[in-house]
Amino acid sequence: MTNKDFSEKLQDLMQRVDISSFKALSCAAAVSAHQILQLRRGKLEQMRVDVLLKLSSVLQVSLSELVATFSRVDLVKEKVVTTQELLQEIADLKIEYQRSQLQQEQQRELLLQEFQQSSLQMLESLLLQWPTAAQKAQENPQLAAVKIVPLVQKPLERILQAWGIEAIAPVGAEIPYDPQLHQLMEGTAQPGEIVKVRYIGYLQGDKLLHRAKVSPVKKC
Template identity: 40%
Template structure:
């Protein structure tokens, strides 16, 4: 059974168990039914129904435990996969940083190749950049974060820092300005 089917099955089973128990208890006032009322009601239920309730409750507990284990496993798998995709960047970054600190005249283009794993990760996650650095574009308040409040939609601006989107969802808008750095 797939993970999504198991989640749906667990949800349906939980809801079914709750509905079944509530139907047995009848209408009660208050927000919670006390444990003694539940036990009293269960003792008045024929043993087969009571056994079914206990069985469903045990299955519900078991499914919740399995879902918790799957959630933990999925998080671990995701972290491992992400680390594998970024591993070469993470290994090279500290050395590149040290080189940049000790050799300030080192051309930045020597470091560009380090970011390929990051670009690959964004591509795998189907995350696309919004704009390109220093690109001239018409201002779009849905896609851009201006550095001043007086920009009008369609006004020409420059992308200072790219933003990111995943499909139609804007993860972070591109930061835009009327001028490029160093211009007045």
């Protein structure tokens, strides 16, 4: 396409700010004469943004107005189309983001329901039998606790096994003291000295969930 001559339009803007010549404009904006020539020939798309900013400042017009004034018609149309396509892409991305957020929320709800259902299945015997056992214990304080403990212990063991959680050591065990895994409840102990487990601790794979609480074993 033949380049348009925008010299007259540029001169109109120059007159508004009392700039008499293209050379004076070049000096006032601190841009080269070649850049002024580019603008006059309608080659604005080849010019640097910093040059356009300088010219818009000296001519006292906004950058968008300068671009609209000195852009070729086909370039303006192209920019309009590009802007419309960009806006449509943004709108599509927003819709996709909202859809993704909804799917994630639905997946979280589904996973939560599955987790609750699987946990309830492992706790089923406890849920069914514990209320009755607790009522009997209230009615008969002499009821041996050993008869009630399995109701809690077995479902708990099944859950821990399913989740890959292991006890550091059983209650009452005497083991070498490891400050990374054990927490002293009283006294002092050096790593490797024998301590007794008072409260159980747990590991899930390589991750420490709770340190076991221990006490030093009294030496004779």
